[in-house]
Structures are given as C-alpha cells and as structure tokens.
Amino acid sequence: MKIIVVGTGFVGLPHAAVLAEYGHEVHAYDIDTKRIAAYQTGDAETIERYVNEPGLVAAIQETKDRYLFFTSDITDVVEGTDLFFFCLNTPPNRDGSTDLSYYLNAGHTVAGLLAKRQDKKRVVLVNKSTVPIGTARVLENVMKEHNVENFGVASNPEFLAQGNAIDGSRKPDRVVIGADTEEDFQIIRRIYAQFVNHVRIRYLETTPETAESIKxxxxxxxxxxxxxxxxxxxxxxxxxxxxxxxxxxxxxxxxxxxxxxxxxxxxxxxxxxxxxxxxxxxxxxxxxxxxxxxxxxxYNINEYQKTYLVDRAVHEAGFNFNQKSVALLGLAFKKRTNDMRDSAALKVVESLLAKGVREIRAYDPLAAAAAQSYWFNPEKNHLFDRIKYFDSAKEAISGSEAVYVSTDWEEFRGLSHTINTTVQPPYLVIDGRRMIPDFQTLVDRGYDFLPVGGVFLPGKQ
Ligand SMILES: NC(=O)c1ccc[n+]([C@@H]2O[C@H](COP(=O)([O-])OP(=O)(O)OC[C@H]3O[C@@H](n4cnc5c(N)ncnc54)[C@H](O)[C@@H]3O)[C@@H](O)[C@H]2O)c1
Incomplete structure (x- = not known):
C-alpha cells in the first residue's frame, strides 16, 4: 500500500517507521522542514533531538529510502496513494476546547492536492490525532469543499504510550477503526493485516464517532x-x-x-x-x-498534585524555600522520553520560583536540551535564568539545600548513596515518585524525607 503520514511528531514518526517495517511504501510528511532534514540524515542523535523513543532510530535506519521516505512537499507523491494518516498536533485552547488549526490546515493541503490527482481510485483519510467527536465529518466536509472524488474518512485513534511507542505500535493491545463503508474497512484491513485475526490483539471496527469517543x-x-x-x-x-x-x-x-x-x-x-x-x-x-x-x-486533583509536595515541604517539613538552592531531578514528564509537555517539573519550577528560590539545579538524562531550548527559555521569563543545567544527579545535588525528584528515571533509585556522599544534613529530600526505597538510611543519618504517599519523616538528630 502507498501511504502518506501527515505530521511526524511523537505519534506520526513511530507510526510511519512501523508501517514501513511491514513493507508498505510510506511517505512521512511534515511542514517543519528542519525536522524532515533531521530525519533524512538517519543519524541517531539528530533524529532523537525531535523524537526520542527506544527502537525508533533502528526502525528508521532499516527502512529509510527503501520503504520509508521523508518529505516536506507531497505534491508529487499524492498520485496513487491509498491512505493518509493524519498525525497532527491538536493542542488545547485556553477554554479547554481543541485547537484544530494544524489539523485543518493539513486537511486543506491534502484536499487541494487530492482534487487535482489523475487517478481516481479510492483513498481513505485516516485520523490518528485525538480530536473532538465529529471531527471525521469536519474532514469529510473539507474534502467536499475541494471537490475531492472517491474518498472515505476514518478514525483510528492512537493509544501508544510515549517511551514505548515502537513496541506499542508493533504490538498494540487493540486497533480501533471507525469508518463508514465496507470498502474503507477493507482498505484499512490491508494496512493492519497482521492484527486483523490476531489471537491477542483486539481488532475493532465501528463508527468514526465511536472510535473518537473510545480515545x-x-x-x-x-x-x-x-x-x-x-x-x-x-x-x-x-x-x-x-x-x-x-x-x-x-x-x-x-x-x-x-x-x-x-x-x-x-x-x-x-x-x-x-x-x-x-x-x-x-x-x-x-x-x-x-x-x-x-x-x-x-483534572483538579491531577493539577494540584503537581505542586502539592512543594506546599507540603513548607507546611509539614517547615522548609523555607526563600533564597535556597534546590536540585530538581527529572524534567521529562516520565522516564525514557525527552518530552516536556505538561510535565510536573514545569509546575514544580513555577512553584519553586514563586517561593523565591535562589537557584534550581536541574538534571535530566534526556530532556535537558528540550527544557533549555523551549520550556525554560529565559526570554520568556527572566526568573528562568535561575535554572542551571547539570550532567549528573550528583552535580545537581552538590551545593543544594534540598532535592526534588520529579521523574521516575531508574537511575534515581540509587539516590540515597549520591545524597549521602554529596551533601550534609540538614537537607530535605522530596520524593515525588517514590524512587528512594532505602529512604530510612537517609533519615537515620539526619536527612529529612518527604515522599508522595507517605508521612514526612524528620531526619534523626
Ligand atoms: N504523544 C502521544 O503520546 C500521543 C498518544 C496518543 C495520541 N496522541 C495524539 O496524536 C496527535 C499528535 O500528537 P504528537 O504528540 O505526535 O504531536 P507532535 O506535536 O509531536 O507532532 C505533530 C507534528 O505535526 C506537524 N504539523 C503541523 N502542522 C502540519 C501540517 N499542516 N502539515 C504537516 N505536518 C504538520 C508538526 O510540525 C509536528 O511535527 C495529537 O492529536 C495527540 O493528542 C498523542
């Protein structure tokens, strides 16, 4: 099958690579020309600056230029395409509604090109973005507006978990397809042939609206x-x-x-x-x-939880953050990704800065560059100048008066030793992920310990 994947971010890129592994001709398309140029290099470090997922680079290197092609212009590729997968970002607007502008821009681009194609064979426009219920109909209307002929719209929501995107795409627990016609279901079945009669993977065919709701x-x-x-x-x-x-x-x-x-x-x-x-x-x-x-x-509980430990540190541990140096371990929203989007660390940083900390000594094995270049851009707020980046947990902790563990990176399980050998009590350890199993040794040596899911333990005198 000839496939165009529109949008090559955290969802689109792994999806394109795995489709290419199954021997389809996949054109991965993005308007971000820098991103496409990076993918074209095939170089691990360059690709991982955009999407860092275990197994992703190997899958790209194996299929690139044979089954997988990167492009920021699909004008010459559209002819003969069987399916489009829409993997566009759909961020929230201030009022919680969904910003569909990226999605619709892509829809209009594709519609404009499809309207001009010579071959009139059936083409299915499959949506993988998470979109409000009824968006398949919106896309259908965009196609009609451009007088596209012989097309179908479908919804195939993405359930992958970041950090496990490639494995998750190779072995999903379910594949959900919402479409309107048997002809479209059949075309999509050819893409997912390996899952259709799988003994463990549920392959569900339903309406587009049901598929959108399932997500x-x-x-x-x-x-x-x-x-x-x-x-x-x-x-x-x-x-x-x-x-x-x-x-x-x-x-x-x-x-x-x-x-x-x-x-x-x-x-x-x-x-x-x-x-x-x-x-x-x-x-x-x-x-x-x-x-x-x-x-x-x-929603409220989850947002509150992100800064709750900073408040507990003040009220239960009696810690005054004003003019203190605090190490922040983990910036990504979870381990095995460099993605900072909506990470608890963002809220923790805001909360610490609001409490007047002198500096935040940050360390993350993967996400420091992402944090530096985008989220903590000092131009956005000069207070972000107070964040310093380090190459190890030990360096970040050194000279600080408290540490906050925000991401569940496995290496943090050994923190008690690092703390013990780097800083002296009085010192506050805030464990936002329950990453320090041997916390009692810290408490016995006089370090204060404040975990999520546990009472505050003052260090023994
Ligand atoms: N990230 C996840 O773990 C995850 C999981 C399940 C579902 N989703 C959903 O999948 C969708 C994509 O999420 P993501 O995390 O991959 O987003 P992303 O921001 O990482 O990627 C989106 C990509 O689309 C590109 N793009 C924007 N406008 C374009 C256009 N007009 N033409 C071509 N490319 C364009 C951007 O340059 C970017 O590379 C969202 O709706 C999201 O809710 C994400």
Missing part, C-alpha cells in the same frame, strides 16, 4: 484511576501514621478487577495528552449542556 473515554479513565490513587490512596498514607503505601497498593490491586497500572502514586500525570484530553471532554460535554463533575474533579 477520550479511555484516556480520561486512566487519568481518573491515577488520580484516585494520588488523591485517595496516597492521601491516606500521607495523613495517618504507619500506613505502608506499597502494601496498600498490593492489597488493593490483588483484586483482579482492579488494575496495577496507575496505582504508582506520583506528583501528577503529565504528558501532552492527559490534561488536554480531559479538558476537551469537559468542554465538549459542557457545550452540550451536560455536567462534568467527575472529570472536573479528576
């Missing part, structure tokens, strides 16, 4: 579950003495109706999707005159 309901349910653990399970263990968070988790999730995923309490769930998808669902339902109390509560 929202699934994502919001995951965030609800995470927030249940953060807002209820963790809160109990932080409030009453002698509750062991890990035992609480095991005891509850041993019930096979209750998932273990999402029971790992943290300083809030970040990433580009959770926040915007729940806001979008709230907006869509409110527009239709419906109440959204549960969704609103979940």
């Amino acid at each position: 929202y309901v699934a994502n919001n349910l995951l965030l609800t579950y995470i927030s249940y653990w953060n807002g209820v399970g963790a809160r109990l263990a932080e409030t009453f003495p002698n509750i062991h968070m890990e035992d609480l988790k095991i005891g509850v999730t041993s019930d096979n109706r209750i998932s273990t995923w999402g029971s790992y309490v943290s300083n809030g769930a970040g990433g580009s999707c959770f926040g915007k998808d729940i806001q979008s669902m709230i907006y869509q339902l409110n527009q239709a005159g419906r109440r959204t109390d549960l969704l609103q509560a979940v």
